Amino acid sequence: MNAHERHLAADNIGLVTPKRFHCDTPLKLTSGRELPSFELVYETYGVLNNKGSNAVLICHALSGSHHAAGFHAPEDKKAGWWDGFIGPGKVIDTNKFFVVCPNNIGSCYGSTGPTSLKPQPPITEADDTDAKAKVKTKEWGADFPLITIKDWVASQKRLMDHLGINQWAAVVGGSMGGMQAMQWAIDYPEQLRHAAVIAAAPKLSAQNIAFNEVARQAIITDPEFFAGQYKDHDSAPKRGLSLARMLAHITYLSDEAMREKFGRDLRNEKIHFGYDVEFQVESYLRYQGQMFSQSFDANTYLILTKCLDYFDPASEYGDDLAKAFERSQCRFFVASFTTDWRFSPARSREIVDALMKVHKPVSYLEVQARQGHDSFLLNVPRYKKAFEGFMNMVDIL
Amino acid sequence: MNAHERHLAADNIGLVTPKRFHCDTPLKLTSGRELPSFELVYETYGVLNNKGSNAVLICHALSGSHHAAGFHAPEDKKAGWWDGFIGPGKVIDTNKFFVVCPNNIGSCYGSTGPTSLKPQPPITEADDTDAKAKVKTKEWGADFPLITIKDWVASQKRLMDHLGINQWAAVVGGSMGGMQAMQWAIDYPEQLRHAAVIAAAPKLSAQNIAFNEVARQAIITDPEFFAGQYKDHDSAPKRGLSLARMLAHITYLSDEAMREKFGRDLRNEKIHFGYDVEFQVESYLRYQGQMFSQSFDANTYLILTKCLDYFDPASEYGDDLAKAFERSQCRFFVASFTTDWRFSPARSREIVDALMKVHKPVSYLEVQARQGHDSFLLNVPRYKKAFEGFMNMVDIL
Numbered sequence: 001m002n003a004h005e006r007h008l009a010a011d012n013i014g015l016v017t018p019k020r021f022h023c024d025t026p027l028k029l030t031s032g033r034e035l036p037s038f039e040l041v042y043e044t045y046g047v048l049n050n051k052g053s054n055a056v057l058i059c060h061a062l063s064g065s066h067h068a069a070g071f072h073a074p075e076d077k078k079a080g081w082w083d084g085f086i087g088p089g090k091v092i093d094t095n096k097f098f099v100v101c102p103n104n105i106g107s108c109y110g111s112t113g114p115t116s117l118k119p120q121p122p123i124t125e126a127d128d129t130d131a132k133a134k135v136k137t138k139e140w141g142a143d144f145p146l147i148t149i150k151d152w153v154a155s156q157k158r159l160m161d162h163l164g165i166n167q168w169a170a171v172v173g174g175s176m177g178g179m180q181a182m183q184w185a186i187d188y189p190e191q192l193r194h195a196a197v198i199a200a201a202p203k204l205s206a207q208n209i210a211f212n213e214v215a216r217q218a219i220i221t222d223p224e225f226f227a228g229q230y231k232d233h234d235s236a237p238k239r240g241l242s243l244a245r246m247l248a249h250i251t252y253l254s255d256e257a258m259r260e261k262f263g264r265d266l267r268n269e270k271i272h273f274g275y276d277v278e279f280q281v282e283s284y285l286r287y288q289g290q291m292f293s294q295s296f297d298a299n300t301y302l303i304l305t306k307c308l309d310y311f312d313p314a315s316e317y318g319d320d321l322a323k324a325f326e327r328s329q330c331r332f333f334v335a336s337f338t339t340d341w342r343f344s345p346a347r348s349r350e351i352v353d354a355l356m357k358v359h360k361p362v363s364y365l366e367v368q369a370r371q372g373h374d375s376f377l378l379n380v381p382r383y384k385k386a387f388e389g390f391m392n393m394v395d396i397l
Numbered sequence: 398m399n400a401h402e403r404h405l406a407a408d409n410i411g412l413v414t415p416k417r418f419h420c421d422t423p424l425k426l427t428s429g430r431e432l433p434s435f436e437l438v439y440e441t442y443g444v445l446n447n448k449g450s451n452a453v454l455i456c457h458a459l460s461g462s463h464h465a466a467g468f469h470a471p472e473d474k475k476a477g478w479w480d481g482f483i484g485p486g487k488v489i490d491t492n493k494f495f496v497v498c499p500n501n502i503g504s505c506y507g508s509t510g511p512t513s514l515k516p517q518p519p520i521t522e523a524d525d526t527d528a529k530a531k532v533k534t535k536e537w538g539a540d541f542p543l544i545t546i547k548d549w550v551a552s553q554k555r556l557m558d559h560l561g562i563n564q565w566a567a568v569v570g571g572s573m574g575g576m577q578a579m580q581w582a583i584d585y586p587e588q589l590r591h592a593a594v595i596a597a598a599p600k601l602s603a604q605n606i607a608f609n610e611v612a613r614q615a616i617i618t619d620p621e622f623f624a625g626q627y628k629d630h631d632s633a634p635k636r637g638l639s640l641a642r643m644l645a646h647i648t649y650l651s652d653e654a655m656r657e658k659f660g661r662d663l664r665n666e667k668i669h670f671g672y673d674v675e676f677q678v679e680s681y682l683r684y685q686g687q688m689f690s691q692s693f694d695a696n697t698y699l700i701l702t703k704c705l706d707y708f709d710p711a712s713e714y715g716d717d718l719a720k721a722f723e724r725s726q727c728r729f730f731v732a733s734f735t736t737d738w739r740f741s742p743a744r745s746r747e748i749v750d751a752l753m754k755v756h757k758p759v760s761y762l763e764v765q766a767r768q769g770h771d772s773f774l775l776n777v778p779r780y781k782k783a784f785e786g787f788m789n790m791v792d793i794l
Contacts, residue, residue, distance in 0.1 A: 031670040032670075033670075145670070146670040146671070203661065204661070205652055205655065205656060205661075206652075206655035206656050206658070206659045206660060206661065206676070206678045207647060207650075207652045207655045207656075209661070209676050209678050209679065210643075210646075210647045210655065210678050210679075210682055211647060213643070213676075213678070213679045213682055213683075214640060214643045214644050214647070214682065216672065217639075217640060217643065217683070217686075218615065218640055220672060221636040221639075221640070222636075223620055239618040239619075242614075242618075243611060243614060243615055243618070243640065246607075246610070246611045246614065247611050247644065249607075250604060250607045250608060250611070253604075255602055255603075255604045258602065258603035258604045258607065259602060259603055259604075261603070262603040263603060264600065264601070264602075264603065264606070264709065271707060273428040273429075273430075273542070273543040273703075274543070275613065275617060275699065275703075278706070279603070279606050279610075279706070281603045281606055281607050281610070282606065282607075282610045285607055285610055285611065286610075286614070289614075302672065306670075306672075309675070309676070310668060312661065341738075
C-alpha cells in the first residue's frame with residue numbers, strides 16, 4: 001500500500017488538523033518556577049460520547065509529538081507516529097474511543113517550549129518610546145524552565161478539564177509515555193480507569209543517565225550552542241544534536257536488530273581505509289543524526305533528557321514505589337520487550353512487583369521481540385494482540 | 398598498601414625503563430600503504446632463558462601502552478595497567494617468564510604513530526637553500542596510515558626476531574589484546590605455544606561499530622579537528638575526544654557496576670534543575686573525558702577505533718572462523734565475563750566453537766563478574782585463579 005492508499009484506507013483516520021489549548025492559569029512547576037501561561041497543541045481522533053467517558057490519553061515519548069495518527073495533508077508521505085495502533089478497528093479503536101494526544105510543554109512541536117515566544121513584561125505608560133522600541137519579542141531559548149513528568153501530567157490535566165472529560169477511560173504510553181501513564185495513576189488516581197505502561201521504567205538507571213549526559217555534553221560543548229542562546233547568533237549546535245541523536249539511536253535498537261539490519265555490511269564492496277562511511281550502520285546513523293539536527297531544537301533536547309533523568313515517582317513516597325501506587329484505582333497493562341536494553345524487562349517487572357505488593361490489578365507481558373526498545377512502536381503481533389485485548393476490556397460505561 | 402610500599406613489595410617488579418626497537422625494514426600494511434621504517438617502544442620483565450623459550454607477549458587494548466607493570470619512577474603513584482597480573486609469583490610469573498609488552502604502532506605512547514615525526518624526503522644537492530630552510534620536521538598527524546591488527550602482529554614479529562625469540566611460550570591479551578593473540582595463532586601458527594584470549598570477540602558487531610562511529614564523529618566534527626592537522630593550528634579537538642571517551646566508558650562498565658558505583662546518587666543533596674553535574678555518574682564521566690582528552694591524541698583514537706572495526710580474521714578464510722584457526726598449533730585459554738555487554742560471553746563462545754570445530758585444544762571460562770568489560774583488568778578471583786592455572790601449565794621446555 002502506498003502513502004496515498006494508506007491515507008484513504010478504511011482503518012485510517014485520514015486527515016487531521018491539530019488544535020490548540022491556551023491556558024491562562026499559571027502553572028507552578030516542580031522546580032519552583034512558574035509558567036505564567038502555556039499552550040498545548042494536540043490532536044483528537046474519534047468522537048467524545050455524551051458522558052465524556054470514552055476518552056483515551058496518548059502520551060508521547062522523548063522526541064514524539066501530538067501527531068500520533070492520520071495525515072496532516074493529502075500529500076503527506078508519513079502518517080502519525082502510532083498510526084499502526086490508532087484508527088477504526090485498530091488497537092486503540094477510534095470507533096469506540098475519543099483519542100487525545102497532546103504535545104508536551106518543553107517540546108519544539110508547537111506546545112509552549114524553548115522555541116515559543118517568551119512573555120514580555122508589560123510596558124507601562126511611564127516607559128519612554130525608546131524602551132518600547134527596544135522590547136523585542138524573543139523566544140524562550142535557554143531561559144525555558146526545566147520540567148518534570150509530574151509537570152506534564154499537571155498540564156495534561158488542564159487540557160482534560162478544558163475538554164470536559166471527567167475521567168480517562170485509559171492513559172496510554174510507551175517509553176517516556178509510559179512514565180506519564182504511571183504518574184497519572186499516582187497523582188490523579190480517580191481520574192483514570194486504565195493505564196498502559198509499555199517499555200518503560202520506574203526511574204532511569206545510572207547507565208541511562210550516563211547516555212543522556214554524553215548527549216547533553218555533545219550539545220553543550222558544541223561551539224555553536226552559545227549557552228543555549230544560539231538563535232541570537234543565527235546559529236544552532238547541529239553537530240552536537242546530531243551526535244546526541246546517533247547515540248540515542250544505538251540505545252533504541254537491540255544488538256540483534258542492528259545485526260539483522262546492517263550486520264557488518266560494507267556500503268561499498270570493500271574496505272577503503274578512510275573515515276568516509278564504510279559500514280552500512282555508519283551511513284544509517286549519520287543520516288539519522290543529520291535529519292534530526294535539522295528539524296529538532298537543541299534546548300528542547302536538553303530539557304527532555306533532563307525530564308527523563310528526574311523521573312522517580314517513588315522519591316515522593318520514601319523511595320517506595322509500591323507506596324506511590326497505593327492510592328491508584330486503575331487497571332494496569334505493563335509490557336516489555338526481551339531485547340530492549342534501554343528499559344529492559346527487569347525494569348518493567350519492578351513496576352509490576354510494586355503494583356502487586358499493594359494489590360493492584362495488573363497484566364504483564366514480556367514480549368519476545370528482536371527490535372529492542374523501538375518495539376513499542378512496531379507491528380509485533382503478540383504485543384499488539386495483548387494490547388488490543390486490554391483495550392477491548394476497557395469499559396466506556 | 399600505599400604506592401611507595403606497593404613499589405617495594407616482593408611481588409612487584411619495581412622500577413622499569415622502556416626500551417626502543419628501531420626497524421629499518423619497511424613494513425607493508427594491509428591497506429596497501431607502507432611504513433618506510435618504524436619504532437616500537439616496549440617493556441620487559443623477568444629474564445629470557447638461554448633457549449629463548451620462556452617469553453610471553455602481552456598485547457595491550459585500545460588505549461593501553463607498553464607500561465603493563467611496575468613503576469617508571471619511585472614517585473609514581475600508579476603502576477602499569479596489568480600490574481596485578483604480572484610480577485614475581487603472580488598470574489604471569491616473572492620468576493618463570495620473560496614478559497614483553499610493546500606499544501603498538503599508531504598509538505601515541507612512543508611507538509611510531511600520528512604524533513611521531515614523519516620521515517622527510519631527502520634533500521638533494523640540487524635543492525636551493527630556500528627549499529632546505531623550508532623543510533620542517535613535522536608530525537605524521539592525519540597522514541598516518543590506517544592499520545590493522547594483522548599489521549600490529551607483523552610488527553610484533555619483527556620485535557620477536559630482534560629479541561632472539563623463536564617461539565612465544567604464550568601470547569596473552571584482553572579485549573583488543575585478545576584479538577592480537579588470535580591473529581598470532583592464525584598468522585604465525587608455529588610461533589606460539591599458548592594463546593590467552595580474554596574478553597574479546599572474533600569481530601565487532603554492528604552495535605560495536607556504531608559506538609565507534611559516534612566517537613569518531615564527535616572528534617571529526619569538532620571544529621578544532623582541522624581535518625586532523627590540529628597541531629598545525631596549535632589546537633586539539635579536546636571536546637570531541639572527551640565525548641568519545643565518556644561514551645567508551647559507558648561500554649566498559651556494566652549496568653550493574655554503574656548501579657553499584659553510582660546508582661542515582663546526587664552529587665549535592667538535591668536536584669537543582671540545571672545542567673551542572675547533578676548525578677555522581679555525570680561527574681565521573683566528565684572527569685574521565687577531560688583527563689583522557691588532555692593526555693591522548695585524537696588521530697590515534699581514530700586509528701585505533703578503525704583498527705577495531707576492521708578486525709575480522711575469518712574474512713581471509715571465506716568468512717569461516719574455524720578455517721582461520723585450522724593451522725594454529727597452540728593451546729587456547731578463552732575467558733569472558735557475564736556482565737560484559739561490549740564483548741559478551743556469546744562472542745567468546747563463537748571463538749570457542751570455531752576452535753572446537755577444528756579440534757584445537759581450548760579451555761573456556763565464563764566468569765560471573767559484575768564489572769562488565771573492565772573485568773579483564775580487575776582482581777576477579779575466579780578469573781585470576783583460572784588464568785593462573787593456564788599459565789602454570791605453560792611449559793618453558
